Amino acid sequence: MNDPLLETLVDxxxxVRSRIARGGMSTVYLATDTRLDRDxxxxxxxxxxxxxxxxxxxxERExxxxxxxSHPHVVGVLDQGIEGSLAYLVMxxxxGRTLRxxxxxxxxxxxxxxxxxMDAVVDGLAAAHEAGLVHRDVKPENxxxxxxxxxxxxxxxxARAVTTSTNTGTLVGTVAYLAPELVTGAGADARSDIYSAGIMLYEMLTGVxxxxxxxxxxxxxxHVHSTVPAPSALCPGLAQDLDELVQWCTAQDPxxxxVDGSALLGELRHIRTSLTDEQLDFHAPGTTAPQLPGQTDATTVVRPPSGATEVLRRTEAVGRTEPNATEILQRADNATTVLSTAGHQEQDQDAGYDDEGDEDYVSPRAGRRQARRDFKARQKQSSRDAQRPEVSLRSGRPRRRGVLLALLLTLLVAAAAFAGWFFGAGPGAxxxxxxxxxxxxxxxxxxLGxxxxxxxxxEVYDEVVAAGLAIGTEPGAAEEIRRFQPVTLLVSRGPELFAVPNVIQRTQEDAGEQLTDAGLGVGTVTEEFSEDIPAGQxxxxxxxxxxxxxRGTPVDLTVSKGPAPVEVPAVAGLSQDEAVKRxxxxxLEAAVEPERVNSRDIAKGSVAVQSPEGGLLERGGTVTLTIxxxxxxxxxxxxxxxxADTAxxxxxxLGFEVQxxxxxxxxxxxxxxxDPSGGTAPEGAVITLTVV
Incomplete structure (x- = not known):
């Protein structure tokens, strides 16, 4: 069936280019961000x-x-949105591949x-816990x-959004790594992630x-009623520190x-540096999966990688440089190859006798192989001895054995009946x-009762439901949950009110940003002249x-246009002092030119020219005067x-008037x-000519 989202443009x-995977709550696609040109x-x-x-x-909140x-060991969330009936998350x-x-x-x-x-996983969890985030779904697939x-x-x-909004299908999808408090509905915190990480470490060490x-x-x-066994019970020979680490993480009581990822990370790194090379490179020859009460045929043989029959000594200290995933896996592959090859070489060299033909002589390599086989045989025998009870029931008391078997069967039936009631009509229904x-x-x-x-x-704010009334519940109405799971009743506090900030004497742009940050909006903007507030504020x-x-209520603003303009007075012909005063x-400001000009009409010391001659000028502007x-x-x-005509x-x-x-x-x-005849006279003076 063709996926309708393929080759479509979301939002x-x-x-969308191809489908990567499908899960319990979503489908993951490979897509290209056309805006930033990236996958x-x-x-x-x-x-x-x-x-x-x-x-x-x-x-959306989560x-x-x-x-x-933002952390190198956490997949970053880049975007989130809703387009019609499509809700998506961009990561x-x-x-590559998953730990699974x-x-x-x-x-x-x-x-x-x-x-x-685990170091990388717990490092990422530590950063999340420090930021107040709980994952709730730690597993190899993630x-x-x-x-x-x-x-x-x-x-x-x-995980949080889904576990509070879906039915028990989510519980089933991750039940193998689920902390007991999540099953009983007691709520989750950072220690719930620690439990899941401990289960994951158990699986990596034992294979089940x-x-x-x-x-x-x-x-x-x-998870609720049993204790996670020590990994060494399944893989004898594992270091005791690893048993203690797993059982510390998976304790029934949170x-x-x-307390969080940071506390676990410190102990994890301490163990990595304190274990010997042999303990770090240990391979179990075979393990058996544990059985739950009433479960049959649940035995699984866990086989190590081919050829991994010896311990490969490391050549550099743990913690000096943290290897990445590729280096870790390549190092393990190389170890497997080297050990497998070494095993073949030992078989070839130990197959015959020495050059002198001494049939009683055994080569040093063959001796070491026999010593390893003896050591493994002693380990198996010690494991069997540890599981054998020190005191056994007497063979001559069959009646006591019958009573004990009957009691055991009664307890099993009672447990099954209790489970049926608990999940059928009781708190688990x-x-x-x-x-x-x-x-x-x-x-x-x-x-609800x-x-x-x-x-x-x-109590939460709501723009529609009146204060004091119920808005709804989390999980929402009609969703199916177990009776023991908690329900949050959301009660309206009425609409949320936001205080109006003081934006006087701020620029219009700054005022708009401040109102938006306060949860409000910008309403009508008008302009007025002001003698005190600079223009634009x-x-x-x-x-x-x-x-x-x-929320979102608009606030009207009045923005200053600066001081109102004034009429320029006409001062031409006035004395300099009188012109400046006016x-x-x-x-306005008066500026007198240092150079004077001659004028036939304006008396000496009076204003001959002004610039500008009139009109409107911004208050404080300059009027230039020429005297x-x-x-x-x-x-x-x-x-x-x-x-007379020539004269x-x-x-x-020459600028005179002639009479x-x-x-x-x-x-x-x-x-x-x-008259006058000779000498000098002011330009524009009258010269009188007597003509005969």
Whole structure:
């Protein structure tokens, strides 16, 4: 069947190229981020999860929390979104394989390899725990081994959202690594991740999970009521420190486990440096899987890698440089090859006698092989002796044996009956969460009590439901859960109110950012002149600061245009002092040019020219004044005895005004007299010519 998402563009950005995997709650695709041109892993939730509004809200919150976590051993969350009925999460794409693939290929890992893998996983968990995040689903499938050598743990931010919003299908999917407190509904914290990591370390060391069963509920029951055995019980010869590490991580009581990833990481690294090379490179010759009560034929032989019959000594100290995943696996492969080859060489060399033909002589290599076989035989015998009871039932008391067998069968039947009641009609029975939205807290509590559900209340803000009424529950209405699982009743506190910040005298851009950060919006923006507030800054806001508004309510702003412009007074012809006074009184500055100009019309010492001559000018602006030096003095030539027309023209060209007085009608047109005649006169002065 063709996947409809293939070759589609999600949210206008992510080009889906191929499907990578399918899980219990989503499908993972390889996609290309067309905006940044890079490969990403696109996790698309199943439609029944994407249709749950409550789940999507939690999913979004957990995704944002996970996106803030940046660590080399944690798969980064890059983006999250909802497009129509499609809810997705965008994560860092890690090409390679999972720890599950490695376990399927190798079955059992050496302590050196297992501890190196755990170091990276616990380092990532420690960073998450320090940031307040709990993974809740630590398992080999979520440990990614990149082709570049990086070891990363994936799916932070999803486990919490899913476990609070889905039915028990999620429990079944990860039940092999589930902490007891999650089964009983007591809640999870960092120590729950430590438990799962301990189960994973047990599986890497032994090749099997500590608890198995025909149905998942048997495994869950074993987590609650059984103790994880020491790995050496299955693989005799493992270091005691490894037993203690596994059993510390998987203690039934969370108080007896490491408090978080950082506490475990310190002990893990201490053990890695304190074990000998032989202990770190130990290979168990064969192991047997434990059986649950009532389980039959649950024995599995765990085989080490081919040829791994000796211990390969390491040549560098653990902890000096942390190898990546590729180096770790290549080192293990090389060890297997070298040891296998060495084994063949020993067989070839030990097959005959020495050169001298002494049939009683045994080569040193053959002696060492026989010593190893004797040592392994002693180990097996010691293991059998340790499992043999020191006091056995007497063969002559068959009646006592019969009573004990009957008692054992009675206990098994009682346990089966209790389990049937517990998960059928008791606290472990499945019930559907009732819909209690828009009801009082008392009515909602009574409705939950009728279904046998325990609940706690949590007050949250809501824009629609009135304060004091129930909004809903987590898990949501109609979801099926076990009666012992807790339910959170969400009670409305009414709409959340946000205090209006004071944005007076901030720039319009800064004010908008401050209002947005406060959960509000920018309303109408108007402009006004202001003598006090510089242009571009806020001079008024409505509502005022400290008022409380609902999320997104707009706040109106009034932005200053700076001081209002003023009318430039006309001061041409006024004395310099009077002109300066009038300009300053208008709110402007007067600037007097040092160079004066001659003027026929403006008296000396008065304003001859002003710039600008009028109009509007910004308050504080400058008006430039040029002062008159009076009219220019011009040399007056004498024109007595010359023709009047010539005299008149030349005097006017010099800038004088000419007045002609004619005697006898000026018949001859000759200048008889001139006033003034010679010397200098101001430009524009009147020269009188007497013409005959």
């Amino acid at each position: 206008g950005r992510y080009q 990403v892993a696109l996790k698309v939730l199943y439609p029944h999860l994407a249709a749950d509004r409550g789940f999507l809200d939690r999913f 995704a944002k929390s996970a996106a803030r976590l 860092e794409y890690v090409p 693939d490695v376990l399927n290929e190798r079955t059992v890992l050496t302590p050196r390899l297992a501890l190196a893998m 440990v990614l081994l990149a082709g570049s050598g990086a070891i990363k743990i994936a799916d932070f931010g999803l 999970q500590p608890f198995t069963g025909e149905v998942p509920i048997q495994v869950a029951f074993a 108080e007896e486990r490491p 499945l019930v559907a969460v009732p819909d209690v939205s828009n009801t009082s807290v008392e009515a909602a509590g009574a409705r 009728e279904e046998g559900l325990r609940y706690t209340t949590d 806020v001079l008024a806001q409505v509502p005022a600061a400290d008022a409380e508004l609902r 300009i300053e009184a208008a709110g 008159s030096d009076g009219p220019r003095m011009v040399q007056v030539p004498s024109y007595v005895g010359k023709q 008149r023209k030349e005097l006017e060209d 002609v007085n004619e005697i006898l009608g000026g018949f001859f047109g000759t200048v008889r007299a001139q």
